[in-house]
Amino acid sequence: MADRPKLTERQQQIFDLVRSAIERTGAPPTRAEIAQQLGFRSANAAEEHLQALARKGVIELVGGTSRGIRLPSAALRAVNEAREARGRQFSLPLPGLSQLTLPLIGRVAAGSPILAQEHVDQTYVLEASLFPRKPDYLLRVRGMSMRDAGILDGDLLAVQKASEARNGQIVVARLGDDVTVKRFERSGSGIRLLPENPEFEPIVVSPADSFSLEGLAVGLVRNSMLM
Template identity: 70%
Template sequence: MPTPAKLTARQQQVLDLIQSAIRHTGAPPTRAEIAAEMGFKSANAAEEHLQALARKGVIELVSGTSRGIRLCGSAVRALHAAQGTALNLPLSGTSQLVLPLIGRVAAGSPILAQEHVTQTYCVESSLFQHKPDYLLKVRGVSMRDAGIMDGDLLAVQATPEARNGQIVVARLNDEVTVKRFRRTAQGVQLLAENPDYPPIVVAHDETFAIEGVAVGLIRNALPL
């Protein structure tokens, strides 16, 4: 068991608030909510306490979303064991992942922009071999033969690069799509896993970017 971090009384209160919010709502609080609950004058004060907790290894902070706080399970367990208190939040595995669910993405906006986040979910990190950064709700059946169905939640690790054959979230001009990635000497192709959908050949004058790679899938496990 790791050596428990030593928290100040105020840091412990912020940590307790985060755990309580996740336990009761399934999502961590925003900086503004922490500031209001703790009586801080601004959200910046809440951010300072969160940064301190992150440095002590009890939480991780995820950029790009106002609720991007992950509890590090082993560290939180060690804290509670040292304090002789019960841990009511289920934390099997090394950590709980608090992942934003991305809905429809507006043209030209970063995929993790706050206006795209419809909900956040707390899921077990042990579900994934590689840690995802967000969930994307799948629309359509173009990836049906890869087992990715309409309404599924695709767990995505944010990255601008991908290897041939990986399933990616790609931005092509003003659209975001889930396809299998292929790069050849002739250029980039985005391949569907459904014979009803032809390959997409990315033209040289089109705007193209990889937003992330698929690292897992959740189906019928989360209430939507």
């Protein structure tokens, strides 16, 4: 196996920041967020370092999105190995607590609970350390409305059941007969469900709508993590 490319101190800082954001929120940071956290004068400086990291193969850049940064399978394996090493140092007292068995929810029928058995396509056993908070299920993402949050069509969103959310959190919401993934916003005028893609319009929830929160996004699972 090839050795990992050598990174400069600054490149390592940016890689760690990207990896930490993805582990913590399921979405990578924007160039502006990287610049702000590392004290760069502009997002262009962050972009130059990201391009260098992409050339070294430790990240992948997706064009046309503000959060178009992904960890390739090799980098994800390194992340998982580091987690396993930490787990050995701070092992849990009871066996089995480090793994979760999560149902994968496919299409949701109107009017029925999201975790109804007929919605479960299959189940996955995943390391609990992949998620900052314990999820209750995985939901297959359909469409590209959350593209700029790094959530793409076909991704598996890890969801913790919840009926309340704070502004800015990514939620799974039921509106009428549809289940959707959006960013939550509540104001004096009501609730809006915000996409992370300028090609999509915000969804305004009216008092007459049948609306409920199904859960909060607590992580993202790529296909390469399930291989």
